[in-house]
Amino acid sequence: MKRWGIIVFLYASIFCFFSNASAQNVTNEGTDFWAVFPTHDPSGRNNDFLYANIKVYVTSKSDSRVTVTCNGWTSGLIDVRANEAVPVFVPRENAYINPDERYVNKAIHVVVEPGFPKVAVYAHIFAGARSAASLILPNESLGQQYYSMNYAQTGNNGNGVNKNYLVLVATEADTRLIIHKSNTSETVVVNLTTPGDIYEYMPEGQDDITGTYVEIDPLSDGACTKRFAAFSGSTSVTIGCDSSRDPLYQQLYPTTSWGRTYGIVPFINRKYVVRIIAQDDNTAVRFNGSTLILNKGQFYSSEELSEPTFVTADKKVSVAQYSLTQDCSSSVNSVIPGDPEMVLLNPIEFNIKSVILFSSTDQSITERYINVFIKTSARLTFKINGVAPSPSSWRAMPTDASYSYIQIPIVEINSILTANDGFNAIAYGFGSYESYSYSAGTNLAANNYLLIKNTQTNVDAPNACKGQESNFKIVLAYKAQKITWQLDGGAVVTYTPTPIEGGTAGNLTYTYIYNTPYTFNQLELHNMVVTATMPNNVNCLGGDVEYQFTFEVYPIPNPEFAVDINPCPDTEIQFTESSNSNVPDKPVNKWFWDFGDGETSIEQNPKHIFTTSGIKTIKFSAGLDDGCMSDIIEKVITVKAKISPGFRLSATGCVDKDIAFRDESTVESNVAVTSWLWDFGDGNTSTDKNPVHKFSQNGTFTVVLKVKSADGCESIPFPQTIVINKLPVPDFELPEACIEDMAVFTNKSKNADGSENGLTYSWNFGDPGSANNTSTTANGIHKFNTPGDYQVSLTATNASGCSFTKIISFTVNGSTVTPSFTIANQNNLCSNNELVLQSTSSVNSGRITRILFYMDFGNQPNAQPDISDVNPNNTKVYTYKYPAFTAALNKTFVVKMVAYSGTECFSESIKTITVKPSPNVVFSAVPPMCLNSGIVDITQARETLGVNGTGVLTGPGVGSDGKFNPLVAGLGVHTLTYTFSGQNLCSESKTQIVTVNPVPSVVLSSEIFILIGGEKQVDAIATGTGLTYKWSPSIGLSRDDILNPIIQGDDDREYTLTVTSSQGCSTSQKVKVNILRAVEPNSAFSPNGDGINDTWSIKYIDSYPNVSVEIFNRYGQRIFYSEGYRTPFDGNFNNEALPVGTYYYIINPKIGRKNVTGALTIVR
Known part of the structure; x- marks a missing residue:
């Protein structure tokens, strides 16, 4: 006998995809939803306020039908087309919760017409410069415990209450709730008598109520089964700066749907803030490189962020992401639209594979985006409206590259998101001082759910497959004493197998398998009633608890694929599937390939390489990831003869040396090789069978050969490496040699790295008639007996066996040298001029190889040469200047030149010359002078050696008398030249500059009239630099050292004003003062x-x-x-x-x- 019964309705959904062991029946799609329109602060000023409105958006993956009601208003039946977002405007007067209302029946109720598919629901508050949106959860995903998520209130906008709120909605009659205020032991008891009743809780002041906990009163009737909805946010808030504000609005997730790992993607080009709430004491949260410890109901608010990040915790937490006020939200250094918004994020463990969402433009939203977070391995399977985003749009998460994210601009109102693996997504929009954001969809936690195990595919799913055997399993949060099963109202079967325990400590699950296979042959809905008998006081339950589940039978997909039936081996072959799932709006998303060579694939359209030839049987099956797989189809292909490419080459080689390559490729079945393609790894190729190639650079090169066979197949590349060594760098220095010399060639050869290790040498002196024409010594030594030109070569070989030869033309000179030279202007040499010398020497064969000049051989016969040239010719000119003379006397010098044609072949020539003393002119600095200095005698120039002669001054302002007139020269810097010409025809010149400075200018009347006994200030104007003033006499003046003194009218008098510049230049001007007496x-x-x-x-x-x-x-x-x-x-x-x-x-x-x-x- 049933002591009391509990009926729990859990519906399997055809819309959401699940993996094997973790599949659950609860998502954000359902048939019964409750939403609210909470208090918000209007915009505007001076009592000209603007208020927002609310719409609910309904979407479905299949055609459905809904009714929306609120406080006496009804929408009537509304058809929802598949893959479209249908907006429903709810009248403000019916739904809006006024600031003075606490208990009111104003919940918005969305109900799916019986027999129609599930839908997803979103709510959007808009208009009046206010915007916010939320995902709305179905009844089956609601819970018994929630924590409020809000934000700190600041300032007072003057248009409303400016407070946090927490709105509680009864979904069942006689719902009794307890609100536990955060950071205090104070509680509020809330009694909601009718479904749709609302209680809006606000703090008395502007307290941040984040962490406020609300639960079903555990002592109330039906406390074990009742659920309710909760919403939180702010009537309006500023975040980051106070220039504008917007409301916050989100439906809260029950604590059972919280998670441990969250991926956070920034709002595009905007900064954001994160809040994290813990539901258990000592929760360790890892965030942005730091570990936080939070207790039950405590929360953490982050600093402003702009990069993606993770939140991970050892216990369940709730995470919210906030956008900032418009004027401080940008992360790109320019003001961009938007305002504060809050979105509750879904943990990674509660992801989805498919969702339809809306992106509203109401009322002034101009930018709309979707953020997607997914495993990197699955990101290329993600599609929006059937189109995959550009792969370059994806970014790896900075701290865990196994996950990636994308920020997608949106144009369409409706968007369908799909992927082969689970993802998390949020939709958001920004306008001028407006914003909204909401979770795109989620799987949610459920403690008890039904799974159907396909015995053919061994996959657990919420539905059965047509024509394939299935077993049933139920997952419970407790251990049952007895379980009964009833399918479609048939016989009740008692079957209580030993449960399979799972889950984690504190969150254990018990799985019971009804191991009696069923085969369903019709595509229709079925109902399974599972009754579990529980011991008393277990999970608030006792006696028999009844669970009702509905599930659907899916058709078996039709598999099909195309492939080349006669492919080449070692070549990538494309397999293209064209299967049909036979389920409307649900394409095949699971594939299995067996290529008949031991290799398999689960890709949709794989590419495969067969490494062997012959007949291959391809097996293929397609299906849906929620359990229905097709039968296996087979196709037979024949892989052509396999090619085995190969070639032979030396292990090493040298730069710029020929290297031979020999093909050794073969093909099965004696098929001929018809073409060759060589890639030498240095940018060069060849199509010869056995090519010869030179490498221009050293290094290790991978030479690759690909060949083609007569049946049109191309081999896999066959690589081999070859080391190409650098060549040595031979070099040698030529000697100066005549037929009397032993010519020594100095070896300068190096390895490529500059060392000499391991080098060997071979000389050829180009003198085949001699007995010792070659040598292997480091330096080459050879005696040439005949003058003439010879080609001398040196071959250097390094340790790698690479050699290189250098050839230099070498001349052996004759032994008869005829030395001679000329001295320009030899009979009129002055000591201050350079001697100009030129060789006119010659040799009977060859060339002069060296010239030496000794400029004072008579006095210094053992001195080193003053001029030396090892590459002379008779066109070269040499200069030399003797040291300055110290007396006005002539000097005689012996000049010797030695000319060489080799080391042992030389001759000399001597000349005696007379050098006259040149004047020694000194021209010291000339002091600056003024434009009015008059004619000046320049005395700073003179001759000091004592040479007889005359000196002449020339330059600007110099007259015929040799004196300088600054007035003629003019202002500025002038160059004067003093030239002293000696009687011995030697002369010397020196220059010096002289600066002519300007004279101040004065404007002053010649007469001034003053009444007797009166006074008058002199009206004078002076221009110049650093001026000083002096009046004379000083009698009758207020001051005598300023430009404009005051004159006392006591007597007629004549004054002189002298104005002097900082450069010492002055000018004077007189003024007569006339005293006016009464007539x-x-x-x-x-x-x-x-x-x-x-x-x-x-x-x-x-x-x-x-x-x-x-x-x-x-x-x-x-x-x-x-x-x-x-x-x-x-x-x-x-x-x-x-x-x-x-x-x-x-x-x-x-x-x-x-x-x-x-x-x-x-x-x-």
Whole structure:
């Protein structure tokens, strides 16, 4: 009797591929899903906020049908076409969880119509400058325990709550949960009464709730079987910098689906951050070269990263990858679009082989990518939409090259990813300040699952194969007391074999095999009910637990392949399969080849080389990696006669020496060899049967021969190595020899490495008429009896037996030497000039081989030669200069020349010459001078030896009198030349430079007018370098050492300004200061012609040269006007005397002073 029953529905999927022992029934594909639309912070400002919306995307590998509902809203039935992502817009008002809502029935429910295939579901929050996405897990992959994954909140955007969140969703009625807050013992109890009920937990402040643990209350009713969904993230967050923000949104994986190894691939051209959570104490995590120890619920946040890496742990962990805020996310030194995003990664152990995913452009996503992580050995089998990416696009993981990754730009909305081995993938998109990212799909952990063992292929799979026997096995997380099996509602069979234990410590599994084979001949769904009787209190279960599994029968594939039926041996042959799996949208992905020669392959289209000839039977089978393999088909091929190439050659050779190669190739069945191709390994080839070849370089060369037979087959390459040795480098030095000499040829030969070890020599002196024409000594020695030209050769042979010969033409000279030489201008030689000598010597046969000159043989007969030439000719000119004379006296020298035609053949010639003393000129430095220095006598040049003669100075600014005028020369540096010509016709010249510096320029008025008792600053301008100033006299000046002093108006005075430059050049300028006193006009005058006061006198008016004077009569008539007062008023108007009386005047000084007015009386 059943004490209580538990029904667990686990469905086998036709969509996901599994390997043998590790196959499991749970993936991200299913028939029942729950999603949420959590609180997010709107964008915008000044209460003009923008809010996001939500879509769910449904995909399937086969045609399916779904319904989406939420809080009273329904989509109705929606057809999902195979390999397409169907978007479903869920109204915001039905789904969105407002910030003030905690308990609310707003979960989004996606359900597959009964009888239709499984689907995969994704949710995408978009619009309003907000974006986030998540993979949605089916009910069968949900769990009872979760840890929240979030990120640290910073700042306050002013548009919302700016907090972490954890959203819990009931999938069953009366679900009681306990939230264990991170870093505290505080708990929150959550009661969700109806499926679809939501509880959104947020901290009171901006706490980071990462590590918060939530579980089914173990004391609640049905705690052993209930599952729930959990989502976490942030209403909006900034990461890396605070310039913009975006929400975080991910469905959490239950702790049973965590893993130990994760491969992390960067978001393309962007930095990222990693978080790692442990679910057990003392979890050792290896990350980026360091080991971290984390306890239960603790997490680690990495620094900003940009390279791929691994996370490995000794216990299960959860890993999240985060993108950064746009303005600081780039890893390529330029701002690129995007914003914070979080994606929960899947461990390597939970990979997939096939998935359909969506890559949304909503609402402003402009860049979309897929990251794929896979074993390097399988990367070339990966395809996207049936096309393999370029092999060069893949990159090996830096710390483990057995794994590779790729970052693929996406254009299509729907993408189908497939590979022959499992991979992990994430999809993500970026726009201006927007982003989303989600796991593309995953296998998930399941504690109890059914497998079907194909007895023909010995493969475990979640389905059966048509016409092939199958056994059933169930994998449980506990040891059962009894197991019953019921297929398709038939008889219940009790069969409890001894279990096979597996798994690891703390995670043991027990496998029970129902060893009764079944054969299914129809392509249809079947149902297996397994009831396990368990002891009480084992894994929270007791009594009979019932598991229901559905599985499908797959058809057997039809195998087919093509191959050349008469191939050549030792040649790569292509095998091309064209099998049909007979399953829609599921191509064959497993192959087995037996080539009939002991070799096999599991590649799709292998290439194979047959090393023997004759008849071969090819066996081939194709199928699916989830268990259905075809029957074996056979084809017979005949491999043509085998060729055995070969040749003979010497083991060593020498550079540039002929080496003979002899073909020794054979073909089975007496088939003839028809062509040869030799590759000598030095870039040269030949098609001769037995070629002869020279190697131009030394070294070890691999010579390869390939031949073709009469039946059109080509042999495998036959290689042999040959060592080519370097040649020696023979060289020798020719002697100077005449017929009286014993000619000694000095050997300079070397090995190629510069050594002389192991060399032997052979000389030929080119004198066949002599008795000793050859020699094997190191240095060649020979006596030539006849002058003339000879060809002397030296052959050097090294230790490797390589030899080389050098031939040099050699002349044996005659013994009669006639020496002679000339001295240019011999009768007028001066001591400061070089002697110019030229040989005119000759020999009766051959050439002069050496010339020696002794320039003072009379005084130094034992001295070494002053000039020596071992390769003379009569066109050469030799120069010699005697030491400087110390007195003004002539000197006599004996010059001897010796001419040689060999060592023992020479003669000499002697000449006596007279050399006159040359003047010794000294021209010391000339001090710099100024442009206004006047004519200067240059005294720095003179003759010091005492030679009689005259000296002349020439150059810019030098006059006929020999003096220098800087004004004529001009500014700058000038070269002067002093030439002293002696009476003995010898002369000497020296040069010296003289620098003419500029004179400062001064702009200064010649007169200055100052009111008496006043003061005025001098308005002067001076230009030049490093100027100094001096005024004279200094009386009445504020300072006498500045350019613009202030002058006191106390008396008329003349000043002199002297301006001097830093180069010592000066100029002076005078200025007259005039003191302006107030005019004092007389009040009367008597123009009566007596010579006293005949004109009107105005005292000090001459200080005002531009004064105007006006006089008016009492009627206002102007009777006098004058500009300046050079002609005083004489009492007349129009040449007539004015009457006695009073007149009025106006005097205008015109230098800023007021007019002077008053009355003037004429008295007669």
